[in-house]
Each structure stands twice: as structure tokens, then as C-alpha cells.
Amino acid sequence: MIRFEQVAKRYPGGREALSELSMSVKKGEMTFLTGHSGAGKSTILKLIALIERPTRGQVIINGQNTNGISRRQIPAFRRGIGMVFQDHKLLYDRTVLDNVGLPLVVQGIGHREIGRRVRAALDQVGLLGKEKIFPVALSTGEQQRVGIARAVVSKPDLLIADEPTGNLDPELSLEIMNLFQRFNDVGVTLLIASHDHSLIEQLGKRRITLASGRLLSNGLSGGLSV
Amino acid sequence: MNRRRPNSTRPLAPKARRKLPAPAKQGVGGMRLIRVYFTRHAQNLFSALGRMVRQPIGSLLTVTVIGIALCLPAGLHLLVVNGKAVTSSWDSAVDLTVYLKPGLPPEAAKGLAGRLEKRLDVASVQVIPAAQALEEFRELSGFGEALEALTENPIPDVLVIRPAQEDINATQVKMLADELTAWKEIDLVQVDTAWVERFHALLAILRRAVSLAAAVLAVGVVVIVGNTIRLDIQSRKSEIEVCKLIGASDAFIRRPFLYSGLWYGLGGAVIALLVVNGTMLLLQQPIRQVAGLYGSNFELTGLDFGSVLLILAGGSGLGWLGSWLAATRHMRLIEPGKDS
Numbered sequence: 001m002i003r004f005e006q007v008a009k010r011y012p013g014g015r016e017a018l019s020e021l022s023m024s025v026k027k028g029e030m031t032f033l034t035g036h037s038g039a040g041k042s043t044i045l046k047l048i049a050l051i052e053r054p055t056r057g058q059v060i061i062n063g064q065n066t067n068g069i070s071r072r073q074i075p076a077f078r079r080g081i082g083m084v085f086q087d088h089k090l091l092y093d094r095t096v097l098d099n100v101g102l103p104l105v106v107q108g109i110g111h112r113e114i115g116r117r118v119r120a121a122l123d124q125v126g127l128l129g130k131e132k133i134f135p136v137a138l139s140t141g142e143q144q145r146v147g148i149a150r151a152v153v154s155k156p157d158l159l160i161a162d163e164p165t166g167n168l169d170p171e172l173s174l175e176i177m178n179l180f181q182r183f184n185d186v187g188v189t190l191l192i193a194s195h196d197h198s199l200i201e202q203l204g205k206r207r208i209t210l211a212s213g214r215l216l217s218n219g220l221s222g223g224l225s226v
Numbered sequence: 227m228n229r230r231r232p233n234s235t236r237p238l239a240p241k242a243r244r245k246l247p248a249p250a251k252q253g254v255g256g257m258r259l260i261r262v263y264f265t266r267h268a269q270n271l272f273s274a275l276g277r278m279v280r281q282p283i284g285s286l287l288t289v290t291v292i293g294i295a296l297c298l299p300a301g302l303h304l305l306v307v308n309g310k311a312v313t314s315s316w317d318s319a320v321d322l323t324v325y326l327k328p329g330l331p332p333e334a335a336k337g338l339a340g341r342l343e344k345r346l347d348v349a350s351v352q353v354i355p356a357a358q359a360l361e362e363f364r365e366l367s368g369f370g371e372a373l374e375a376l377t378e379n380p381i382p383d384v385l386v387i388r389p390a391q392e393d394i395n396a397t398q399v400k401m402l403a404d405e406l407t408a409w410k411e412i413d414l415v416q417v418d419t420a421w422v423e424r425f426h427a428l429l430a431i432l433r434r435a436v437s438l439a440a441a442v443l444a445v446g447v448v449v450i451v452g453n454t455i456r457l458d459i460q461s462r463k464s465e466i467e468v469c470k471l472i473g474a475s476d477a478f479i480r481r482p483f484l485y486s487g488l489w490y491g492l493g494g495a496v497i498a499l500l501v502v503n504g505t506m507l508l509l510q511q512p513i514r515q516v517a518g519l520y521g522s523n524f525e526l527t528g529l530d531f532g533s534v535l536l537i538l539a540g541g542s543g544l545g546w547l548g549s550w551l552a553a554t555r556h557m558r559l560i561e562p563g564k565d566s
Contacts, residue, residue: 049471077473106472
């Protein structure tokens with residue numbers, strides 16, 4: 001599903017975020033991406049979402065080399081990927097319904113169909129009945145779940161999450177992770193950047209560990225605790 | 227979880243390129259897609275209007291500035307139209323005014339008129355006797371009392387000659403005028419068309435000015451709308467960023483701004499029409515008075531249907547263009563993830 005081949009990313013100013021990194025995530029896999037801040041976790045996710053482009057090497061998503069995707073093709077490409085952010089990136093002047101339904105609006109799906117699918121997505125994250133509420137009236141954990149509902153409402157095959165539990169306490173974090181686990185159970189591929197080691201340990205999933213833009217370990221066992 | 231169907235078999239990227247993915251269960255069809263398309267545009271149209279209404283002062287200012295910019299070419303256009311209307315009845319009349327020498331006997335004018343009318347190159351001759359001319363002058367000029375002081379009529383008899391040829395040219399008129407000047411009873415021959423021609427030359431300049439002003443002010447409208455939209459885009463930066471992240475196309479993000487621009491332009495055009503028509507209404511009475519003084523029943527011509535349509539369409543079009551330029555340019559600068 002995700003394959004990085006000798007990928008390097010150098011940001012303007014000379015900082016090299018990734019150096020000759022090769023790794024892959026299989027279809028239907030749930031994988032964690034760990035490492036210090038600045039190790040390159042976010043860069044990997046940005047390269048997958050085409051927010052950034054690699055300086056060298058190739059990023060292949062679902063068999064498609066992203067180097068061949070033009071600026072104009074990016075929107076259609078992104079519709080196939082669900083994204084969850086640490087800061088939720090919700091629109092605070094719109095209701096939960098409008099926030100979650102936005103990916104469907106973008107795709108030109110009809111009004112009634114949007115309502116139906118948004119309710120289904122909210123049901124999955126346990127927020128059914130909160131459609132008319134504005135995000136500010138929700139707790140951080142609930143806001144994150146709205147963000148997750150938005151990421152899955154268009155039923156993407158791939159879900160990427162950047163520190164989705166960064167602002168949550170352990171209990172809520174586990175709740176969110178269990179939610180991701182349930183998506184994984186029905187075949188969604190997940191790549192989650194996180195530095196919450198105890199939580200990752202608990203879930204027993206594959207872990208890709210980075211240090212200074214290089215692969216440190218790449219397997220089920222915890223490896224080096226960084 | 228139970229509601230979610232496994233979908234790992236669905237390929238990701240290639241199919242994601244479809245603009246409108248088929249809705250899950252409901253009937254798919256061209257009609258449905260077309261309806262969705264129009265619904266979306268209608269929603270944008272009215273939500274853009276809603277946003278403007280929620281910021282009444284800012285919107286009103288923008289619309290008023292556009293309106294003022296548009297009403298200048300519209301007003302100049304009216305000036306030209308009415309200028310043409312004033313002179314149109316005199317266009318073809320190339321009359322010669324013949325002033326007879328003062329002190330001729332009253333019958334002399336009649337005799338002269340008779341001789342002139344026999345000529346082949348003269349269509350008609352109108353005699354304005356000195357007494358009648360004095361009377362008219364007394365009535366219309368306001369110098370009535372001053373005229374009382376005069377012991378004799380300072381105005382000579384006048385003949386107004388209309389040449390036979392309707393499309394007579396300037397040299398032919400000049401020849402006729404020169405010939406008549408040589409007659410011993412005639413003091414002066416004046417060709418009335420000279421000032422009409424000058425007036426037309428002035429109108430031509432004015433018409434050119436209208437085009438130039440329209441062009442300059444059109445650019446102005448585009449810039450005004452563009453700037454308003456630019457600020458609008460900046461204030462909705464996070465929204466645009468999120469939309470881009472979830473795969474909104476540039477066209478999708480641009481659309482609401484285009485409709486805002488359209489409304490600004492249309493609003494400006496309506497204000498321009500109100501200003502121009504209001505001015506017309508205010509000028510109607512005084513102009514009727516002046517026309518009356520000149521013995522004319524001239525009425526101001528308002529904007530015709532075509533011009534009204536042109537102003538409305540032009541305003542909307544310029545608004546659309548301005549917002550398209552601004553949106554296309556500034557949208558590119560907002561890319562997700564560049565800040566972190």
C-alpha cells in the first residue's frame with residue numbers, strides 16, 4: 001500500500017528530514033511510526049499526502065508513483081486518503097455535520113446521501129446525535145473523534161494520522177487507538193505517527209522507528225526505545 | 227463498526243480521480259449528477275450572498291465603490307446619446323441665414339424671396355421680417371426694456387434659405403453663400419451648419435472619452451473586487467487549507483469566491499443604474515425648461531434596455547473576472563502543512 005524507495009527530503013534551508021529511507025506498509029496493515037520529534041515522522045506522512053514532495057527517491061502509494069502526480073491531480077489523489085491531525089483541523093464556524101460531511105461535499109455527493117453517510121461515520125466514532133453541535137462545544141477527545149469521522153466518511157483505503165493522541169490523556173488515547181483498531185479490522189490500512197510508547201506496546205502492532213531521518217528499526221518488537 | 231463495509235478491495239488512487247464517485251446505493255445517472263452540479267452552484271450562489279449580508283457595511287462599501295466606478299461611463303454614455311438626440315433634427319438641415327442690408331423697404335425682402343425661390347438650387351425660403359424678429363427677441367432674450375430705449379429696429383430682415391439638394395456638401399453651400407453675398411441687397415450670409423459640425427466633432431471626442439473611461443474604470447472594478455476577494459481569502463485561510471487537505475479541487479475552493487465577485491459586480495451595477503437614473507430624474511425638469519426656452523420639446527433620453535443589460539452584465543462579468551484572478555493567485559499561496 002505504501003512503499004518508500006530511497007527517499008530523501010531536504011527542506012529549504014538545508015535541513016535533511018529524511019535520508020535514503022526505504023520502508024513499506026502492506027495493504028490492511030496497522031503500523032506505527034515512532035521516533036523523536038524531528039526524526040522525520042511528519043515528513044513521511046506529508047510525503048504520503050503529497051503535502052511535500054521527495055527531494056530524491058520514490059514514494060509509491062497503492063501502486064502509483066507519486067512523482068508522476070501533477071499539481072492538478074493532487075485533490076483527486078487526496079480523496080483516497082483519510083487524514084487525522086493532532087490539532088484536528090476542524091472548521092469551528094461549522095457544525096459537526098458540516099465538518100464530517102466536507103469530504104463528501106468536495107466529491108459532489110448529494111445532500112441526503114451526505115447526511116446518511118455522516119451519521120454512519122459519527123456512529124462509528126460514538127458521536128451519533130451530535131450533528132448539529134459546533135466543535136467548540138465538544139471536549140478535545142470528542143473533537144478528535146469528529147476529525148476521525150471526517151477522515152473515514154468517504155471510506156478511504158488508507159488512513160494516516162499524525163500524533164492523533166498528542167493532546168489526550170492515556171484513557172482517551174486508548175479509546176482513539178481502539179477506534180483505529182476497529183477500522184483496521186475491516187481492512188483499512190493505517191499509518192499512525194505517535195511517540196506514545198506504552199500505548200503502542202499495548203497494541204502490539206508493527207512499529208517503524210526513525211532517528212534523524214533514517215530507519216532505526218522496522219518490526220513487531222519494540223526495538224530501541226527512543 | 228457494523229455499518230462499515232469492508233472495502234479493502236477498492237483500489238485507491240486511480241479511481242479516486244473520478245470527479246463524482248457513484249453514490250453508494252441510490253440510482254446513478256446523468257440527470258442526478260447534473261442536478262447535484264446545479265444544486266451545488268445554487269448553494270454557492272446564495273451562500274456567497276449570505277456572507278455579504280452578514281457583513282453589511284464592508285459589502286456595502288465595496289458595492290458602492292464599484293457602483294461609482296461604473297456610473298461614470300454610464301453617465302458619459304448618456305451625455306453622448308442625448309447630445310446626438312439634440313442635434314439629430316438639425317443634422318441634414320444645411321440652412322443659410324441671409325441678413326439683408328438695413329433700411330431696405332419692407333417689400334424688398336418679399337421680392338428677394340420670390341427671386342430666390344425660382345432658383346433650382348433653392349428648395350424654400352422663409353422670410354423673417356425685422357419687426358417679427360424684434361418681437362421674438364424682446365420676448366426671449368430678456369433685453370425687452372433695453373430695446374425700448376432704441377429709436378429704431380436694429381435687426382434687419384432675414385431670409386432662411388433651404389437648399390434643394392438634401393445631401394449638399396460644404397463646398398456647394400459655400401459656393402451658394404458666396405454667390406448670394408455678392409447681391410447688393412444682401413449684407414451677410416451665414417451658414418448655420420458650422421456650429422453643428424463643431425458640436426459633432428466634440429461629441430466624437432466625448433464618445434472616445436466614454437470608451438477610454440469605461441476601459442480604465444473596468445480595470446478599476448476588477449482591482450477593487452480582486453482586493454476584496456483577496457482579503458476574504460486571507461480571512462478564510464484555515465478553511466481553504468482544510469478543504470485542500472481533504473481533496474477539494476481548485477475549482478471547488480474558487481467557486482464561492484467567484485460568486486462573491488459576481489454579487490459585488492452585480493450590486494455595483496445596480497447602484498450605478500440607481501445613481502444614473504436618479505441624476506436623470508433630477509435633471510429632467512431643468513432641461514425641459516431650457517429646451518422650452520429654445521422652443522424645443524426635447525426630452526432627456528434615459529438608458530435603453532440594451533444599455534441597462536450591458537451595465538448589469540458588464541458589472542457582474544468584471545466582478546467575476548476580478549475574483550477569478552484574485553482567487554486563482556492567492557489560493558495557490560495557501561498550501562496545507564507549510565507552517566508546521
